[in-house]
Amino acid sequence: MSLTVNEIRSKFLNFMKEKGHVIVPSASLVPENDPTTLFTGSGMQPMLQYLLGQPHPLGTRIADSQKSFRSKDIEEVGDNRHTTFFEMLGNWSFGDYFKEEQITWMWEFLIDELKLDPQHFYVSCFIGKENLGVPRDTFSAELWQKLFSSKGIVAKISENPESGMNDGEKIFYFEEKKNWWSRSGVPANMPAGEPGGPDSEMFYDFDPMMEKKMHSISKYTNVPCHVNCDCGRFMEIGNNVFMQYKKTANGFEELPQMNVDFGGGVERIAAAVNNDSDMFNIDVFDEPKKTIERLSGKKYGESESVTYAYRVSLDHLRAATFLIGDGVMPGNKDQMYFVRRLIRRAVRFARNLGVKENFTKEVAVSFIETYRQEYNNLEEKKDNILIEIDREESKFRKTLENGIRQFEKLSHGNISGIDAFDLLQSYGFPIELTEELAKERNIEIDRSSFDEEKKKHSEESRTASAGKFKGGLGGDGEMEVKYHTATHLLHEALRQVLGDHVLQKGSNITPERLRFDFSHGEKMTDEQKARVEKIVNDVIAQNLPVTREEVSHAEARARGAIGVFDTKYGDTVSIYTVGETGTRGKEKMFSMEFCGGPHVISTGVLAVGGNHPDDSSQMDNHPDDNNQMDKRKVKFKIIKEEAVSAGVRRIKAVLE
Numbered sequence: 001m002s003l004t005v006n007e008i009r010s011k012f013l014n015f016m017k018e019k020g021h022v023i024v025p026s027a028s029l030v031p032e033n034d035p036t037t038l039f040t041g042s043g044m045q046p047m048l049q050y051l052l053g054q055p056h057p058l059g060t061r062i063a064d065s066q067k068s069f070r071s072k073d074i075e076e077v078g079d080n081r082h083t084t085f086f087e088m089l090g091n092w093s094f095g096d097y098f099k100e101e102q103i104t105w106m107w108e109f110l111i112d113e114l115k116l117d118p119q120h121f122y123v124s125c126f127i128g129k130e131n132l133g134v135p136r137d138t139f140s141a142e143l144w145q146k147l148f149s150s151k152g153i154v155a156k157i158s159e160n161p162e163s164g165m166n167d168g169e170k171i172f173y174f175e176e177k178k179n180w181w182s183r184s185g186v187p188a189n190m191p192a193g194e195p196g197g198p199d200s201e202m203f204y205d206f207d208p209m210m211e212k213k214m215h216s217i218s219k220y221t222n223v224p225c226h227v228n229c230d231c232g233r234f235m236e237i238g239n240n241v242f243m244q245y246k247k248t249a250n251g252f253e254e255l256p257q258m259n260v261d262f263g264g265g266v267e268r269i270a271a272a273v274n275n276d277s278d279m280f281n282i283d284v285f286d287e288p289k290k291t292i293e294r295l296s297g298k299k300y301g302e303s304e305s306v307t308y309a310y311r312v313s314l315d316h317l318r319a320a321t322f323l324i325g326d327g328v329m330p331g332n333k334d335q336m337y338f339v340r341r342l343i344r345r346a347v348r349f350a351r352n353l354g355v356k357e358n359f360t361k362e363v364a365v366s367f368i369e370t371y372r373q374e375y376n377n378l379e380e381k382k383d384n385i386l387i388e389i390d391r392e393e394s395k396f397r398k399t400l401e402n403g404i405r406q407f408e409k410l411s412h413g414n415i416s417g418i419d420a421f422d423l424l425q426s427y428g429f430p431i432e433l434t435e436e437l438a439k440e441r442n443i444e445i446d447r448s449s450f451d452e453e454k455k456k457h458s459e460e461s462r463t464a465s466a467g468k469f470k471g472g473l474g475g476d477g478e479m480e481v482k483y484h485t486a487t488h489l490l491h492e493a494l495r496q497v498l499g500d501h502v503l504q505k506g507s508n509i510t511p512e513r514l515r516f517d518f519s520h521g522e523k524m525t526d527e528q529k530a531r532v533e534k535i536v537n538d539v540i541a542q543n544l545p546v547t548r549e550e551v552s553h554a555e556a557r558a559r560g561a562i563g564v565f566d567t568k569y570g571d572t573v574s575i576y577t578v579g580e581t582g583t584r585g586k587e588k589m590f591s592m593e594f595c596g597g598p599h600v601i602s603t604g605v606l607a608v609g610g611n612h613p614d615d616s617s618q619m620d621n622h623p624d625d626n627n628q629m630d631k632r633k634v635k636f637k638i639i640k641e642e643a644v645s646a647g648v649r650r651i652k653a654v655l656e
C-alpha cells in the first residue's frame, strides 16, 4: 500500500476522533509563553500544563498533528531519516485512558488501518529501575504479545536486546536511556517540576530478511543489530509515553493523573507504509525534488554526495518555509538565527549540486503548494515567505562573493586557523567553503587551530549569555506567570485607551519582559503610553482577584470575553477575569479573556519582586503587606512600542 502524508495525517485524526478525541489545530513553531525553549519540538510541548494537571478546556482526549522543529538535528540531516522539521501526530489522555487503550489503538491504527506488515513491526518497553521507584512495564510487554498473537505471531520478549536479536524476538526491554521520555531526556537530567515517564516505542523493520544488508556496512559490522541500532534497518515510528511522574527534589512523585502522550512523525510512518527506508522518498518531497532537479541537472540518488546535498536542501528549505510562515524571519538573534542558518546551509549544499543562482524561492513555492491545504497560513503568507527567503539567499550569495575575494587575498600560502576563523567571524564565510576552496588550490588550512579559535570564541559568548536563560523550568516560573497576567492587564488597558479594535495578535513572555502584538494602525503617542501604564499600575495597586472559570464557548462569548481562542470543535473554554466576575460591563470587572493560564491569584502579586537582581519573591506570598510593596516599588513600564507589520504594533514591557 502506498499513502501520501496528507492521507496518513487525516486517517490518524479520523481514527482518534472516532475514539472520542477532540482534534485541535497545530500550535505555532514558536512556543507562546514558554521562555525555556526556542521552538516547538514535539507535540507534547503545547500540552505541558494539561499533563501537569490543569484541565484542558476541550476535555481529556485530545489529538493533533503538530508542526515541530528540532534545531539540534541541523547537522544530522543528510542520512535517510533525520529532518529538522517534521509533523508529529499526537494523541493525549489527560488522566483518562491509559496503557491498555493506547497500545491496542496503536495496533489497530498501524496494523489494521495502515496495513503495516506485523512481521516488520517491533516494540520496546521500559525495563524498570528500582532506584527510581519505577517498575518494569510488564503490562505493556504482555499486551503487545497478545496483539502479535492475534495475527498468529509468537512474539518473544527479550531482556538483553543490546547483545543482539534472536529469532522470534519482537518485544525488547530497555533501560531509561531508551525507554524513558521527558523534555530533558533521562531522569537524571530532569529539573524539578518536569513531567516524564516510561515509554513504549514502536519500530519498523525495513530489512527483515536481511536482504538489503543494511547492517553490513563497516561501521556496524562489529556491533549487534537491534531496534535502536543506527544502521538504518529499523526506524522508530512512534512513541507511547506513559506520563505518570513528576521530578521533585527527592526523586519522583506521581502526577495528579495518569497521562498518555503519544507522538509519531508522520513522515516516518509514511516511509514505513511505503516500505522505503529513505524518508526523503515520501510524496511531500516530490515536487521540491523536481524543482531542484530542473535547476541543478542532477538527479536525486545518482550518487551519495548528490543525495546528501539534496536532503540538506530539501529539509532546510521546508523548515525555513514553515518557520517564516510562523513569523520567524532570518536574522542574527534567537529563533531568527536558525532560519538564517537553514537558508544558508541549503544554498551552500545546493551549490555543490551546481545551483549557482537564486533557487530557494522556487523550492519554497513547491512546499507551499504541497502543504497549503493543511496549513493555510503558508498560502496566506506566501508573498512574505518568498520575499524573505529570496532576500536572505541574495545576502548570503553576496557574503560568499566577499568571502571568496578575501580568501584570494589570503591564499598565497597555507591558511592559518586565525585567518580561517576571521573569514567566518568577519565575513560569515563557512569553514567548509574555506576548506573546499583550499582543496581546489592545493593549499592547507590549519584546521585544529581554527577549531581552537572557534572553541575559545564560543566559550566567551556562552559566558556572556549565561545569565540570559536563568529563568528556567518548574518552580522558577514566577516571573513568567506575572508577565502573563500583566499581558491581560495591558490588553484591556490598550482597549480602553486606543479603542475596541485592539486585539491580541501575538504574545511572547520571558522571565525578563513581556512582548505583546496587537491590531492598531498608528504609532502610540507618549501620552497614550503613559495612560496605558497608569491604568495597569492602578489595577496592580488595587490588588484585584484573578479568577478562572470553565464555561461553554457560547456563554463566554455572550458574557463578552475577548481573546483569540479559536475553538472549532470544543465546547468548554476557560476564561480568566480580573476583578469581579460576571458579564462584561460590570463595574468592578477589569477584564475577561479566553485563556489557558496560568495566572497569579491577584494583581497585587505583580507589585512584589519584579525583575530585581535579588528577586526572591514567591507567587503565593500574598502582597497585602504595603510596606513590602513600597520598598520594592515595582512598576509596569512600556520600554518599546513599534510596528511589526501593517496594522500590527508591538509593545515590550517590564515589571521593574
Ligand code: SER
Binding pocket: 042, 043, 044, 090, 181, 239, 240, 241, 261, 262, 263, 264
Ligand atoms: N513526547 C513524546 C515525543 O516527543 C511523544 O509525544 O516523542
